[in-house]
Amino acid sequence: MTPHQSALSTLITEVLGDPDTAGDILRRMLEAAMQDAINAEAAAHIGADRYERNQERTTTCNGTRPKTVATPAGELDLAIPKMRKGSFFPSLLNPRKRIDKALYAVICQAWIDGVSTRKVDEIVKALGNDHGISRSSVSWICKDLDEVVAEFTDRPLDHTWFPYLWLDATYLDVRYHGRVVSRALVVATGVSAQGRREILGMALGDAETADFWTEFLRSLRARGLAVSGPSNPLGVALVVSDAHSGLKAAVKAILPGASWQRCRVHFARNVTQKLGSRNSKPVNALIGTIFAQTDTASTLGQYRLVADSLTTSYPEITAMLDEAEADLTAFASFPREHWQKIWSNNPIERLNREIKRRADVVQVFPDDASVTRLIGAVLQEQHEEWQYGERRYLSESSMTGPTPGK
Structure with a gap:
């Protein structure tokens, strides 16, 4: 009997012995069952069970990383196995599910507002809905997604320091006040002191004006993004971007301790x-x-x-x-x-291409909220892939002195 099977048997016995404790025990049962499934998939990925030696083994485990998963039964604390070679993420947790849900919500909103193209209509049918979508269903889907995306885009940034910051913008077609207009979507990514890339923020505006960039950078500062200076060297030391005049002015005003690298x-x-x-x-x-x-x-x-x-x-x-x-x-x-x-700016431009690829499916976003919903979900999934990937963007050992002159 495997350890998790034994744990499940013990939990079932506890439920039968004391029904009043069923709530938390059911959560623990689900946690144990999911952990068992994750370990089984990891064993299949490796080609061998734990401690088993055979010629089909392709790699070995190298510890685990914690992952908290929210479920109707409560939060589950799971352990995701790390690999010495390659990467592993259990299909059970499906890292792309949020994007699919966001895309579905955007298409539904476009369909209801009467701005869908033939391509959008075909996608709605492909999703299994030939008879239309109720407003209440769309409202429920959007509310759930908006809360998740807002939690990600508004999260504090003071958990570490970011010596490098990349800034760029791309343009998306959005229905705005009854007209289809091109709206500027700005994105910030950074590399942390641990050498890992993170999505730091996004914003949607009329154009790349100095005021818009200034407001965006101020929002990053308000969330805890530190600025490098004589009294605090652990802050943004270098900003990488194109030579847009509005962006340059905003960087100079809001990130005064940072150098600027022209792409x-x-x-x-x-x-x-x-x-x-x-x-x-x-x-x-x-x-x-x-x-x-x-x-x-x-x-x-x-x-x-x-x-x-x-x-x-x-x-x-x-x-x-x-x-x-x-x-x-x-x-x-x-x-x-x-x-x-x-x-x-190549790293963030590759991210922008992924944004455009997703946006091309929608073609015209019905409103600003739908942009935040879909692109926010895309960015969140990319952020999580960077966090769980085995390879760091920059080696942790090289991050001991990413300040000018080092």
């Missing part, structure tokens, strides 16, 4: 816009040699060599490089092993 990929696009695709290729290749250096001194030296070499043939690019020198090379003041991860 090198966006700068390359600016060069292409200036010179055209044909002429920009060799120029961008030359600029790329700046980022191939292995230490701060050679990086700064190569920057000047590249800028000076373009003075005769492309003086406008030299002017761009002169103006952006401090911002394009801010990464060089941080640990060498972090450079490739912090000199561009």
Whole structure:
């Protein structure tokens, strides 16, 4: 008899002996049963039971991580096995369920408001509803999701410190005051002192104005995001973004202790816009040699060599490089092993592509609340995948000194 089967037998005996204690015991029975199922799936994933030796074993367990699951019977405290190689998350807990539910709610709301396209109608039918959806059903689904998403997007940020912060925006079509308009969705991600990525926040507004970015960054500060400074070095040390003027002004005002890294990929696009695709290729290749250096001194030296070499043939690019020198090379003041991860906005742009992929299913969101509902669920699931993934974005050992000059 396995330990969990033995535990279940004991709990059943307790219920039969004292029915008044059934409430908590039923919760414990469910907890034991789910833990048993998780362990069984982990054994199948590994290819062997615990302590069993055979040729089919592909990896071994490396301890567990706690996971609290809310159920109608109460909160269950489960242990998710960690693997020495690869990652594992039990299908029983279905990490994508919240996104599917959010997508369903958005489509239902669009259908009720009469703004659904043929594609949305087909999806509603594929979900098994050929006769329409009641407003009460949609209201119940949305209320449940809104509470979960709000708890995630409003959570405190003072549990650790975030030396690196990425900021970016994407645009979504939303029905607003009777018209379909393009709305700015801004997202912030960070890397914690433990080297793990986290979704820090999101907001929806009319456009990427300085006021909008300022309000968003203030909301992060209000939730506990620390700012680096002489009296508190454990705060945001570097912000990575494109060169949007409103964003830059907001960072300077709200995160005064942070350096700013201009995304090198966006700068390359600016060069292409200036010179055209044909002429920009060799120029961008030359600029790329700046980022191939292995230490701060050679990086700064190569920057000047590249800028000076373009003075005769492309003086406008030299002017761009002169103006952006401090911002394009801010990464060089941080640990060498972090450079490739912090000199561009690529990480958050990949997240934006996932947001757009989900949004394309809806096409036009019926209102702002539906954007928060679906995108908030997408971001929450991505956040949890980052937290439970075996690989850290940056090694924990390298995070001992992510401050300028280290």
